[in-house]
Amino acid sequence: SAVISQKPSRDICQRGTSLTIQCQVDSQVTMMFWYRQQPGQSLTLIATANQGSEATYESGFVIDKFPISRPNLTFSTLTVSNMSPEDSSIYLCSVGGTGQINTEAFFGQGTRLTVV
Amino acid sequence: QKEVEQDPGPLSVPEGAIVSLNCTYSNSAFQYFMWYRQYSRKGPELLMYTYSSGNKEDGRFTAQVDKSSKYISLFIRDSQPSDSATYLCAMGREGQKLVFGQGTRLTINP
Numbered sequence: 001s002a003v004i005s006q007k008p009s010r011d012i013c014q015r016g017t018s019l020t021i022q023c024q025v026d027s028q029v030t031m032m033f034w035y036r037q038q039p040g041q042s043l044t045l046i047a048t049a050n051q052g053s054e055a056t057y058e059s060g061f062v063i064d065k066f067p068i069s070r071p072n073l074t075f076s077t078l079t080v081s082n083m084s085p086e087d088s089s090i091y092l093c094s095v096g097g098t099g100q101i102n103t104e105a106f107f108g109q110g111t112r113l114t115v116v
Numbered sequence: 117q118k119e120v121e122q123d124p125g126p127l128s129v130p131e132g133a134i135v136s137l138n139c140t141y142s143n144s145a146f147q148y149f150m151w152y153r154q155y156s157r158k159g160p161e162l163l164m165y166t167y168s169s170g171n172k173e174d175g176r177f178t179a180q181v182d183k184s185s186k187y188i189s190l191f192i193r194d195s196q197p198s199d200s201a202t203y204l205c206a207m208g209r210e211g212q213k214l215v216f217g218q219g220t221r222l223t224i225n226p
Contacts, residue, residue, distance in 0.1 A: 042218040043160070107161075108159050109158055112157070
């Protein structure tokens with residue numbers, strides 16, 4: 001199993017500013033995932049963060065808007081840049097869930113972001 | 117067409133009822149199927165996991181996978197108010213990202 005600490009748990013931000021979300025895992029993992037969960041919606045994968053290489057972004061998400069750092073095998077950050085009200089959402093980091101052996105995906109408790 | 121379709125609900129049932137939650141999918145390459153439970157203001161937690169077709173039972177919970185119909189189900193017997201949560205189906209294949217359904221918000225009324 002994996003325990004994921006994510007912070008902040010919530011924040012209210014002004015439009016045009018940026019917020020950095022931190023994710024700490026209690027074990028070393030190769031891949032970390034960042035998701036967005038908008039109200040009443042499912043989890044949408046933003047990007048996959050691999051240690052030692054650039055993050056891989058999903059369609060519709062770009063590095064300029066969501067820069068990611070992965071300095072080591074237990075830590076990652078996601079920055080939401082130049083925020084607008086449309087960025088109001090829950091952001092979750094996750095590990096695991098990539099195969100039959102590594103089946104279970106573990107999630108942080110999420111960061112509830114409100115942009116005003 | 118979405119890869120995974122799940123009725124978002126909301127679904128409200130009385131305590132003790134049998135609950136049936138379902139997802140359909142379009143990608144026949146999916147190999148493993150999961151149900152996650154997400155309580156309010158928490159991250160999702162794995163509830164049930166099934167590899168390929170078949171049934172799996174764990175206490176009051178039963179997961180069914182029908183790959184021929186591309187249809188998965190989660191049954192909750194003797195539902196309790198503590199089962200009130202959002203239930204997300206998820207599916208994947210080796211080395212690939214998980215694909216989640218929209219989630220069904222379930223309320224069990226005492």
